[in-house]
Amino acid sequence: xxxxxxxPRNRTLALTPAERKKYSSRLKRITAxxxxxxxxxxxxxxxxxxxxxxxxxxxxxLVFADPPYNMTKNxxxxxxxxxxxASYESWLxxxxxxxxxxxxxxxxxxxxxxxxxSPAICSAxxxxxxxRNRITWERDKGRGASRxxxxxxxxxxxxxxxxxxxxxxxxxxxxxxxLAPYTDTHGRPRDxxxxxxxxxxxxxPSNIWTDLTVPFWSMPENTDHPTQKPEKLLxxxxxxxxxxxxxxxxxxxxxxxxxxxxxxxxxxxxxxxxDREYCCLALKRLDLADSNPAIxxxxxxxxxxxxxxPRRNASTKKDSxxxxx
Numbered sequence: 001x002x003x004x005x006x007x008p009r010n011r012t013l014a015l016t017p018a019e020r021k022k023y024s025s026r027l028k029r030i031t032a033x034x035x036x037x038x039x040x041x042x043x044x045x046x047x048x049x050x051x052x053x054x055x056x057x058x059x060x061x062l063v064f065a066d067p068p069y070n071m072t073k074n075x076x077x078x079x080x081x082x083x084x085x086a087s088y089e090s091w092l093x094x095x096x097x098x099x100x101x102x103x104x105x106x107x108x109x110x111x112x113x114x115x116x117x118s119p120a121i122c123s124a125x126x127x128x129x130x131x132r133n134r135i136t137w138e139r140d141k142g143r144g145a146s147r148x149x150x151x152x153x154x155x156x157x158x159x160x161x162x163x164x165x166x167x168x169x170x171x172x173x174x175x176x177x178x179l180a181p182y183t184d185t186h187g188r189p190r191d192x193x194x195x196x197x198x199x200x201x202x203x204x205p206s207n208i209w210t211d212l213t214v215p216f217w218s219m220p221e222n223t224d225h226p227t228q229k230p231e232k233l234l235x236x237x238x239x240x241x242x243x244x245x246x247x248x249x250x251x252x253x254x255x256x257x258x259x260x261x262x263x264x265x266x267x268x269x270x271x272x273x274x275d276r277e278y279c280c281l282a283l284k285r286l287d288l289a290d291s292n293p294a295i296x297x298x299x300x301x302x303x304x305x306x307x308x309x310p311r312r313n314a315s316t317k318k319d320s321x322x323x324x325x
Contacts, residue, residue, distance in 0.1 A: 012222045013255075013288075015280055023280035030054045040247060040268040043259060043286075045279040048251045048272045052098045060270070061166065061246035063099045063109040064237060064258050066229060067092070070117040075226070076275050089120035095251065096124050102249060106164050108241040110135075111157045112229070118155045129159035137209035137233065140306075156237075166246075171239040172205045175302040202302060205236070211297065211305045219296065220288075223255040223281050232297040234261035242267055256282025264293045 006012060015023070027045040036056040044051055068080035070088040083091070099109055109129060113121045118134070125131055135156040144150050178199040212230050215222040221231050234257050238248055244266045250258035253271030255278045262269035263286055273279045297304055 007217075010217045011220050012217050012224060013220075013281060013284060014224070015277070015284065019284060020277075020280055023283040024276065026283055027276070027279050039270050041263075042270055043253065043256065043279050043282050044270065044272045045274070045276055046272060047274050049095065051272050052095060052102075052251070055102055055270075057101045058104050059247065060102050060249040061104055061107050061242045062238065062248045063103060063107070064234065064248065064250050065099070065109065065252060066112040066227070066250070066254070066258075067095075067252050069112075069114050069227075070120070071114075073226070076277065078274055085117075085120050088117060089124050092120055092124035093127075097128050099249075099251070100128050100161060103161050105162055106166055107161045108132075108165055108167075109159050109161075110237055110241075111159075113155050113157070114151070115153070115155065118157070121155075121157050125157055125159045129161060130163070131157065131159045132165075133158045133207050135207045135209060137212055139214055140212070158241075166241050166243060168240055168243070169204065171301075172236050173202050173302050174205055174211065175200050175300075175304045175308070176203055177305060177308050198308070200308075205240070205303075209233070209236075211303065213297070213306060220292070221257070221260070221285070221296065223278075223285075225255045225278060225281075228255060229257050230297075231257055231261045231264070231295045232303065234258050235265060235295045235298050236303060238262055238265055238267055253282060254278050256285050260285045260289050261295060263289050264295055 006014075028039065028042045029046050030039065030044060030051055031054075033054050034056055036059060039055065039059075068075075070082055070085070071080075072082045073080050096111070103109065109125070111121050111125060122131065122134070135158060136153050137156065138153050178201050212233050213219070215228050215230055222228070238258075238261055242248060245268070247268040247270070248258060248262040250269070250271045253259060253273045256271055256273075259269040259271045259282055271282060273282065297306070297309060299309060
């Protein structure tokens with residue numbers, strides 16, 4: 001991790017030597033088959049492919065997988081090399097079937113990818129699960145291209161074990177600012193509400209997500225992980241596809257966004273990550289969630305569009321029924 005001095009307003013999380021020692025002692029490793037429930041609420045620091053066979057079956061309600069995309073990348077010494085699409089699909093096949101064993105009969109799985117890897121993800125998932133949708137979310141970061149369109153979106157494939165699955169649509173509605181405030185013949189708002197913060201409409205969630213912010217230096221959830229997902233994204237998936245008290249598994253958990261969002265929303269969690277530094281950061285974030293259970297952009301039981309959440313809700317919202325407190 002970087003050792004340079006950060007700017008005063010930079011809120012990126014880092015570890016002190018004392019924290020690194022403390023959290024290292026709390027990391028879990030598995031060397032024998034684990035009993036049901038034994039690995040819940042834990043971060044396992046280990047190669048995921050060594051862990052999968054040792055986990056109990058039918059343990060989780062939800063799997064959220066953010067695997068290495070099909071590109072050459074170095075994650076602090078753990079390298080992934082770009083390969084042809086068929087070879088990437090074969091790599092997906094080496095672990096996706098094991099997720100079905102870990103899920104309960106009503107369970108769901110979400111797998112992240114970019115536009116280039118999406119065909120392989122779809123094909124691999126379809127062999128073992130029922131695909132329900134492809135979510136595309138807008139990243140507010142992205143490098144420009146001189147001979148192509150700027151790549152500013154990613155996909156998340158949603159699939160289920162069976163036709164009997166959890167989907168809590170009322171828990172994941174979006175609060176949008178009203179641009180055209182239509183009224184009925186009596187002048188009353190039509191499907192919107194007027195408030196001190198403005199005019200808003202509560203809408204059903206779609207498979208296009210444009211209200212997310214990739215964590216950056218001024219956000220308290222930010223770390224130096226190069227592909228960190230926002231807690232708001234994870235919160236939406238967890239609320240939709242698990243009930244309170246349900247269990248969530250992340251086989252490539254990085255710095256723990258899935259585990260943190262699950263804890264804040266009153267769910268059990270298990271994360272697996274090979275990098276010790278990232279695992280320790282995940283544990284630090286989990287500890288911080290005890291004093292700040294808020295998920296940025298989620299308050300009053302709804303998800304808000306970017307830059308529309310009133311300031312009074314921006315720090316913490318302890319009276320929300322889904323904030324884990």
